[in-house]
Amino acid sequence: MLDGRYDKVRMAALSRNWRSLMESRWCTACGQVFLPCPQVPRQTYCAQPDCQRERRRLWQQAKRQSDPDYLDNQAQAQRAWSKRNSNYWRGYRETHPDYAAQNRSRQRVRNDKRKTLKIAKMDSIPLAIPLLSGIYQLKALGHRDVAKMDVWTVQLTVLSAMQT
Ligand SMILES: [Zn+2]
Numbered sequence: 001m002l003d004g005r006y007d008k009v010r011m012a013a014l015s016r017n018w019r020s021l022m023e024s025r026w027c028t029a030c031g032q033v034f035l036p037c038p039q040v041p042r043q044t045y046c047a048q049p050d051c052q053r054e055r056r057r058l059w060q061q062a063k064r065q066s067d068p069d070y071l072d073n074q075a076q077a078q079r080a081w082s083k084r085n086s087n088y089w090r091g092y093r094e095t096h097p098d099y100a101a102q103n104r105s106r107q108r109v110r111n112d113k114r115k116t117l118k119i120a121k122m123d124s125i126p127l128a129i130p131l132l133s134g135i136y137q138l139k140a141l142g143h144r145d146v147a148k149m150d151v152w153t154v155q156l157t158v159l160s161a162m163q164t
Contacts, residue, residue, distance in 0.1 A: 029054040133157045 024035050027046035036043035045055040063070045093100040138152040 027051055131156070131158055 020035055024033050025044070026032070027034050027048075028044045029051035030046060030048060032046060034043075034046035037047075045051045064074075093103075133156060136154050136156050138154045
C-alpha cells in the first residue's frame with residue numbers, strides 16, 4: 001500500500017524525469033544527450049569545452065561569411081593587437097638593455113655572414129675584364145675591422161685564360 005507522502009515524492013521524481021525527458025536533447029557536436037541550461041532554452045551544444053569551442057568556431061565562420069563589418073572589425077582588432085604588441089617589445093628593449101645589446105650583436109654576426117656569402121658568390125661570376133698577371137693588393141673582406149687589417153701585396157700569375 002502506498003501512503004500519500006510516498007505518492008508525493010514519487011510524483012515529484014516523475015515530474016523531474018518528465019522535464020528531463022522533454023527537454024533533453026542531443027549535442028550537435030558530440031551527439032551525447034544533455035539537458036539545456038534553463039537560461040539557454042535553445043541550447044544545441046552541451047557544456048563540454050570542446051563542444052563549446054566548436055560552437056564558437058562555427059558561429060564565427062558564419063558571421064565572417066554573412067557580415068563584412070565583422071571581418072573588418074576583426075582585422076582592425078588584429079592590427080591594434082600588433083601595434084600594442086610592438087609597443088610592448090619596444091618597451092621591453094628599453095627596460096632590458098642587456099637583451100637589446102645581445103640582439104644587436106647577434107644581428108651583426110648575421111650581417112657579417114651575409115656579406116661573406118655575397119663575396120664568396122662573386123667568385124663564380126665570370127670577370128668582364130680578363131685577369132692579367134701582375135702585382136695585386138690582397139685585402140681581407142667580410143671582417144668588421146677591415147680598417148685595422150694589413151693589406152698584402154701579392155703577385156698573381158695567370159696560368160691560363162678562363163673559358164666562359
Ligand atoms: Zn557535446
